[in-house]
Amino acid sequence: MSESLNLWTLVMNASWLAKLVMFSLFAISVMSWVIIVQKWIILSDASKEMFNFEKRFWSGMDLSQLYRDGSSKQKTTAAIGMENLFRSGFKEFTRLRQQPGIDSDAVMEGAQRAMRVALAREERVLEKHLPILSTVASVSVYLGLFGTVWGIMNTFVSLSSQSQASIAVVAPGIADALLATEMGLFAAIPAAIAYNRYASKVDSIINSYLTFTDEFSSILHRQAHTRRVQE
């Protein structure tokens, strides 16, 4: 046993399989943290956008004006979230309305379809990578345990060649083995927390989108039918 037991030397003394497990766990941890931070940025941006857009939308502003504002903004950043839903629906609506002799129900149907497609895209963006987090949360614990069991097994195997088993012989091997579980837990706990948090957040955002889609279609519906009545 060395004078000072550095964790790094502990890792380096481990068997190749334990090393493999530890390094893969480390990589998994890095990856899951990338996803955690990235999802956090994406989701907080989406909810902020949603909040801002709803405020503008219900401010009584003219819809075509709102659309044009969005168009000018789109030159710098692509529209995301609720604004994207609005734009695709409104674009389809105005396009179809300009077609001569088209049924207002058909116009409504087209606008709703366009919004449904946009909603599916938004959903995909929001939910992207979330399954990875849940996989990390459940699997890295097992991976860590696997490394630990392997390490402890090795320790006992090497112990069998010793005539007298002292704690000093067993301790480094077991500490080594436990390091794998520790790393597994380190990767799993944030991933599990983030997954639960983000899943509920994505759910609530998509619910808001659906509500907005319904509200916006009713507005469009009203416009389409009042126009036909005028005609």
Next chain:
Amino acid sequence: MSKFHPLAILLKFEGYPPAVAASVILHALLLVFVLGRAVTPSDYVTIEDPVIITATAVDVNPQRLRRLERLEEEQAAANRRRQEDQARARREQEERARQERLAQEQRQARERAEAERRRQEDLDRQRQASAEAERQRQAEETRRREAEQARQREQQRLAEQAAREAQASQVASENLVVAEYAAIIRRVISQNWQIPPSARNGMSATVSLRLVPTGEVVSSSILQSSGDAAFDRSVLQAVERADRFPELQDLDNSVFERNFRNFTLVFRPEDLLR
């Protein structure tokens, strides 16, 4: 526009660059904190080797042993004294008889000399001188005889002393052998003794063993109960488990008969707890 997008910089490339940077920095910090810290062995809890207590049952308590030894010594001393007294009395008697005999002889010699002198009072001085010489010779002879007797006595005394010493040394060596084999018996039985939980300090059970020269235990019985049935039973079980002491086969038969035919052991739990 930037009013609506406070996270605009972060949002480039779907927010990946800041996410990667944050994750890498986090793990780098972790490595620095966890791996950089050396864990010295003094941080560990030191586990001391357990103290191993060997159980031994002490046969008779030391006081009793001492008392027995003292008794034996006293007996031996009394025996010795008695023998000495007898020898002295015998010697004195002999001495007296001899002196009497001597006195008688002298008296007779004197009487003879007197008679001679009376008979041949006026006879020549040469005869007297020869008688004188004769007497001197006789005296010489008595002296010689006396010296001879003294020498014989001295020899006898020395022989007696040697015999006594030999006997004493024999007794001592026997005691040593007995103690050795008693220790073996004690060790074997105490190894087999499982003290019941009801055992308390101060309890003691005296067991009498009957052994045969092959070392087997023929019978065992409680001489003096400890008052606790479980304790007594455990003691008898210990003897039963020990079963036989093959070492006793090496013993001289007479020593065995004197010491191990009936053997007494005292069991007390505090002997083990010590």
